[in-house]
């Protein structure tokens with residue numbers, strides 16, 4: 001089945017959900033342009049999710065996607081507390097430098113996995129598409145979403161993960177290559193060396209899913225990671241993609257809420273050097289290399305489990321940003337920032353879609 005039929009869109013272009021840098025405005029703009037706009041739910045309380053969904057559906061009656069994380073909530077036991085204490089001790093010089101009082105650090109996690117409470121909010125809106133990062137929710141929660149006929153998408157970083165998602169209820173798989181900005185979506189294996197760039201991953205996922213369904217229509221595969229222009233989109237199509245999911249190229253769009261510091265970094269030479277780091281949240285994510293990453297090392301074995309590392313990095317970031325510095329900010333971006341333009345999202349959507357013809 002054509003991806004556009006599955007999603008109800010006119011274009012095979014999905015604006016990647018990007019928690020922290022966008023809300024309903026970007027999603028609505030992309031949906032109105034004929035693509036699939038996405039609302040990231042990972043950092044929203046159920047009440048905030050309801051407000052965003054109301055705002056989004058007031059702007060468009062076109063199909064849209066709502067996205068959630070599906071991580072295992074971290075343990076709050078004694079070993080986890082010991083990791084947290086050691087991490088805070090390691091960061092103490094930065095707290096001192098930036099005047100952050102460790103006693104005021106938030107205790108909880110700023111990113112909750114998809115929950116029954118979030119599903120209750122979704123049920124009132126019945127979004128036509130729901131996507132997940134870090135696997136899929138428990139079968140009962142997934143069944144609630146499927147009950148209103150939603151199309152379910154989820155990210156895979158390996159062939160094994162793509163197969164697992166296809167076997168456990170996804171309607172299409174997003175093949176997330178290593179170039180991609182933001183968090184890696186892995187959930188079966190945590191070994192980053194098993195992950196591939198988009199050009200390598202995409203055709204292998206397409207072939208594996210087709211082989212798993214001999215004689216039947218193959219499950220659509222959406223390519224993600226590194227797409228910045230029409231030529232890239234054409235390449236994805238040539239390699240068997242049913243569509244593309246694009247994040248980084250939308251970061252400078254008028255409708256995104258990307259901070260001024262993040263926008264400046266994207267426009268600077270610094271954007272040529274991105275890397276995977278676990279310092280900000282505890283899970284590897286790709287962002288522009290900054291002082292925090294350079295000084296501590298990109299992937300630190302002492303970082304608290306996702307999303308608990310954010311309890312320390314968040315206040316450091318806020319304090320540095322108040323001084324006009326992005327040294328401690330998660331400047332999430334993919335390897336290919338060449339498509340980033342300060343234009344309406346409809347312009348980016350149309351430019352990408354031109355590669356599909």
Ligand SMILES: Cc1cc2nc3c(=O)[nH]c(=O)nc-3n(C[C@H](O)[C@H](O)[C@H](O)COP(=O)(O)O)c2cc1C
Nearest residue numbers: 016018019133180181182225226246247248332334
């Ligand atoms: C700033 C930023 C935030 C992101 N946040 C999310 C998110 O909340 N949920 C999600 O599923 N993917 C998220 N991603 C990853 C995207 O889904 C997608 O894999 C990626 O943007 C594709 O690569 P590209 O950035 O090179 O286009 C994020 C990416 C970026 C750049």
